[in-house]
Amino acid sequence: MKREELRDLGLSDEQVSKVMGMHSAELNDVRANLQDATSERDQLKKQLEDNDxxxxxxxxxxxDNETLQKQLDDLQGKFDQSKQDSENTIKTLKLNNAVDLSIAKSHARNTKAVxxxxxxxxxxxTDDGLSGLDDQLSSLxxxxxYLFEDQHNDTSNSTHKGNPSGGNGEGTDDRAAFKAALGLKD
Known part of the structure; x- marks a missing residue:
């Protein structure tokens, strides 16, 4: 999403700034989640390495000590289980972050809601990316x-009634509808 594209849609600089702010906030949430997941993954990898x-x-x-050997075997079993749990956690984190990113790329208004x-x-x-998500996103x-931004890139047939600044009162219904679609207040 670029400022020029929004201006081409007839948005004022103030509206463009608000839309870009909302978009940046959503992307920052996704980036923060990814950074948290990466940190957690690195911490789990380090913990597994230390345990090993x-x-x-x-x-x-x-x-040579049988009792100690038994304890070691028990510890090895616990370690193997811990390693498996950590790998499952990492897979889940990767999957959730990939899903969050795909949802954000689909121009969802609210990633959590979608x-x-x-x-x-x-x-x-999978090795090729995510499977089973695109169909669900398309269906949604x-x-x-209403959960997704409109993605109409062809503005060549756009028509605007009246003065876009609302100076003569014409086109104010279109402007109010547009603000409502963006979730902006008057």
Whole structure:
């Protein structure tokens, strides 16, 4: 979304600034979620690495002691489970961040509202990207179009009634409808 595109739609500089502010706020939320997930993933990887190193040291030092060997085997089992849980958490974080990004790219007005309507059991992460999300987003765009920004790039057939500044009173209904569509107050 560019300022020039919004100006071409007939928005004033103030309206363009408000729209860009809302768009930036939504993108900042997505970026913050991605940064949090990346930090959490890195922390989990470091924790797994430390646990693995500790288990290796213990195993090397306790080869002859049966009790210690049993404890090590128990710890290894717990470590393996912890590693599996961490990998599952990382997969879930990657999937959620990819879904959030795709929803934002679909020009959703509210990412959280759209995500609440997505059946995440049908969305899978593959080598080619996400599967099962595009169909759901397309369906939502048809059934609940109010959740998404209008994406009409062809402004060549646009007509505006009256003075866009509203000086003579003509076109004020169009302007009020446009503000209402953007969620702006008079």
């Amino acid at each position: 190193n500790e288990l290796t040291k213990l195993r090397d030092s306790a080869k 995500k609440a309507l997505i059946d995440m059991d049908k969305v899978k992460m 765009q048809e059934s609940d179009s």
